[in-house]
Amino acid sequence: MNEIKENQTKSLIQVRNLSKTYKRGNEKIEVLKNLNLDINQGEFVSFMGPSGSGKTTLLNLLGGLDVPTSGSVRIGDAEITSLSGKQLTSWRARHVGFIFQLYNLIPVLTAFQNVELPLLLTKLSKQDRKKHVEAALSIVGLGNRMHHYPRQLSGGQEQRVAIARAIVSDPSFLLCDEPTGDLDRSSANEILDLLSRLIQEFSKTILMVTHDPIAAERSKKVLHLEKGVLIEAQNKD
Amino acid sequence: MAIPIIYNIRSVKARYVSSFVAILAIAGVVSVFVAVLAMANGFRRTLMISGSPQNAIILRGGATSEIESSISLEQTKIIGDTAGIQRDKDGKALISPEVVGIQCFKLRSSGTDANVQIRGVSDNALKIRSQVKISRGRFFTPGLAELVVGSNAIKSYDGMDLNGKIKFGGEEWTIVGIMEAGGSSFDSEVWCDHNILRQTYKGNENSFQSVTVQLETPETFPAFKDAISLDPRLTVSVEQEIAYYEKRSEMVFTLIKVLGFLVAFVMGIGAIFGALNTMYSAISARSTEIATLRAIGFSERSILFSFILESLFLALLGGALGCIIIIPAHGQMASTINWQTFSHLNFSFAISTEILLSGMIFAFVMGFLGGLLPAWRASRMPVAVALRGL
Numbered sequence: 209m210n211e212i213k214e215n216q217t218k219s220l221i222q223v224r225n226l227s228k229t230y231k232r233g234n235e236k237i238e239v240l241k242n243l244n245l246d247i248n249q250g251e252f253v254s255f256m257g258p259s260g261s262g263k264t265t266l267l268n269l270l271g272g273l274d275v276p277t278s279g280s281v282r283i284g285d286a287e288i289t290s291l292s293g294k295q296l297t298s299w300r301a302r303h304v305g306f307i308f309q310l311y312n313l314i315p316v317l318t319a320f321q322n323v324e325l326p327l328l329l330t331k332l333s334k335q336d337r338k339k340h341v342e343a344a345l346s347i348v349g350l351g352n353r354m355h356h357y358p359r360q361l362s363g364g365q366e367q368r369v370a371i372a373r374a375i376v377s378d379p380s381f382l383l384c385d386e387p388t389g390d391l392d393r394s395s396a397n398e399i400l401d402l403l404s405r406l407i408q409e410f411s412k413t414i415l416m417v418t419h420d421p422i423a424a425e426r427s428k429k430v431l432h433l434e435k436g437v438l439i440e441a442q443n444k445d
Numbered sequence: 446m447a448i449p450i451i452y453n454i455r456s457v458k459a460r461y462v463s464s465f466v467a468i469l470a471i472a473g474v475v476s477v478f479v480a481v482l483a484m485a486n487g488f489r490r491t492l493m494i495s496g497s498p499q500n501a502i503i504l505r506g507g508a509t510s511e512i513e514s515s516i517s518l519e520q521t522k523i524i525g526d527t528a529g530i531q532r533d534k535d536g537k538a539l540i541s542p543e544v545v546g547i548q549c550f551k552l553r554s555s556g557t558d559a560n561v562q563i564r565g566v567s568d569n570a571l572k573i574r575s576q577v578k579i580s581r582g583r584f585f586t587p588g589l590a591e592l593v594v595g596s597n598a599i600k601s602y603d604g605m606d607l608n609g610k611i612k613f614g615g616e617e618w619t620i621v622g623i624m625e626a627g628g629s630s631f632d633s634e635v636w637c638d639h640n641i642l643r644q645t646y647k648g649n650e651n652s653f654q655s656v657t658v659q660l661e662t663p664e665t666f667p668a669f670k671d672a673i674s675l676d677p678r679l680t681v682s683v684e685q686e687i688a689y690y691e692k693r694s695e696m697v698f699t700l701i702k703v704l705g706f707l708v709a710f711v712m713g714i715g716a717i718f719g720a721l722n723t724m725y726s727a728i729s730a731r732s733t734e735i736a737t738l739r740a741i742g743f744s745e746r747s748i749l750f751s752f753i754l755e756s757l758f759l760a761l762l763g764g765a766l767g768c769i770i771i772i773p774a775h776g777q778m779a780s781t782i783n784w785q786t787f788s789h790l791n792f793s794f795a796i797s798t799e800i801l802l803s804g805m806i807f808a809f810v811m812g813f814l815g816g817l818l819p820a821w822r823a824s825r826m827p828v829a830v831a832l833r834g835l
């Protein structure tokens with residue numbers, strides 16, 4: 209391991225022998241089996257695979273929302289599998305931006321207030337928070353919808369607010385679980401354009417689960433999760 | 446920084462039906478709680494303002510109330526000669542040897558019988574009790590069977606009218622005046638000449654039941670008390686009038702309070718379950734939201750805190766509503782049996798800032814207890830599971 213580290217540029221995300229087994233009564237479900245994965249800073253990676261193959265499970269482990277049965281997940285300098293629940297929480301606040309299929313905006317908060325949430329966990333002043341929120345919302349093209357509530361926005365707009373919320377605190381990487389799964393083709397394309405822009409202009413690292421081959425085509429690398437292991441499908445430039 | 450309170454306030458509003466149930470339950474308990482405290486307070490105030498710090502009341506040694514007490518004519522004379530008693534401009538001591546009796550009258554409201562305290566007083570009584578004023582008619586003429594009726598009593602009893610006549614104790618009495626006693630217990634009494642009343646209650650010709658005196662100043666009391674206590678001819682006990690009435694109010698005051706707290710406690714448990722239910726349903730309806738907040742990086746503690754705050758917010762609304770509901774009861778009349786004399790006593794609900802504050806504190810306690818478990822559960826929710834919407 210040490211030699212590998214010296215020889216290669218260290219990747220942002222290093223997953224080694226990751227296993228996750230769920231217990232349902234007496235039955236054990238092995239969802240992930242000794243899975244290995246390396247993702248570099250600035251990469252856009254898609255995960256595909258049949259329903260129930262463990263894509264969400266993998267994202268949850270990478271995002272520190274769940275703990276593996278065995279194996280290691282190293283992100284940057286942090287071995288997150290050895291963090292306590294409390295440490296994991298503040299690690300998430302600093303390093304991960306989550307984007308969900310159903311947007312998961314807080315319905316009683318405006319777009320501005322939703323995007324501000326991650327910044328409430330920082331030491332930024334109210335004025336600085338306002339600047340960051342406005343910047344994030346203008347990146348996603350919703351500078352004029354700041355004081356709208358989620359119910360006053362279309363699905364595509366809601367997902368853009370969610371993306372603004374995910375990037376506002378400048379995390380190390382974004383985890384998107386079927387971000388276009390609930391959108392029509394044109395809204396989905398807008399979201400995918402936005403994610404591509406985040407890679408190109410802001411050199412974000414994005415991991416995206418999708419069922420949509422068109423969405424997967426946007427990414428540089430597509431990985432298939434089948435029977436608990438990852439298979440690299442294509443490698444475009 | 447914590448989850449903004451606006452999140453909770455708006456969530457309470459968004460789930461207004463369920464929130465309203467909890468708010469109403471808390472409001473109900475708080476209004477009952479405040480009403481009971483106001484009742485106890487009003488009762489106590491009625492008795493407290495009956496007594497003056499400048500007056501002293503003398504009973505037979507060992508007697509706890511006027512009804513049990515007896516003071517002979519000679520003893521009243523000795524008391525009247527004691528130093529420290531205020532004198533009028535003719536040099537007469539301001540002393541009122543008094544006889545008390547209980548008489549049954551029909552209540553105007555229900556037609557049922559109630560006991561009224563009849564007090565035979567000296568012609569000095571109005572000077573000694575400066576809070577008592579004749580509001581209509583006149584004071585009785587000593588030596589005549591005339592009555593002065595308290596302002597609450599005149600309203601309460603059948604057949605009591607100014608210039609009307611009523612019969613009791615083998616005597617026909619004329620009501621010649623109505624007295625306003627500032628909401629004190631004298632408003633529920635009927636006064637007459639102590640000599641006539643002594644004859645009415647046979648066998649008591651030569652004795653009274655209490656002596657009330659006005660002292661030169663409230664500070665004279667200790668010296669006066671010593672003088673009375675040291676006099677070998679007297680076997681009496683002396684109390685400052687205000688202390689006497691305070692003690693008399695203690696039992697009923699405590700009784701109302703204990704009963705009230707008991708009722709409020711039982712109702713409070715109901716309201717806590719109401720809040721608990723509302724909060725549990727709020728939390729299960731919002732589990733994805735909570736998991737999202739946790740994913741963003743809010744700690745278990747800030748979730749716990751946020752939901753306790755939400756429950757306290759419900760309590761604030763419930764408490765405020767409860768207070769608003771019950772405030773109009775302030776000043777409303779109520780009546781009770783004065784357990785010392787078994788006579789009817791009118792008093793009014795007296796809501797004070799302290800009582801409203803206790804009501805709010807009680808609301809917050811209910812909100813806190815109702816919110817604690819649900820908030821704890823919310824904070825411990827496994828994030829990955831909750832995000833799946835399971």
Ligand SMILES: Nc1ncnc2c1ncn2[C@@H]1O[C@H](COP(=O)(O)OP(=O)(O)OP(=O)(O)O)[C@@H](O)[C@H]1O
Binds near residue numbers: 239261
């Ligand atoms: N908490 C849990 N307890 C038991 N089994 C679970 C739990 N969470 C997930 N599973 C199981 O793990 C397997 C993988 O689930 P996962 O949600 O990761 O799949 P997925 O690839 O994201 O599927 P989809 O494409 O439908 O979203 C499924 O069989 C699921 O039923």
Ligand SMILES: [Mg+2]
Binds near residue numbers: 263264265385
């Ligand atoms: Mg999934």
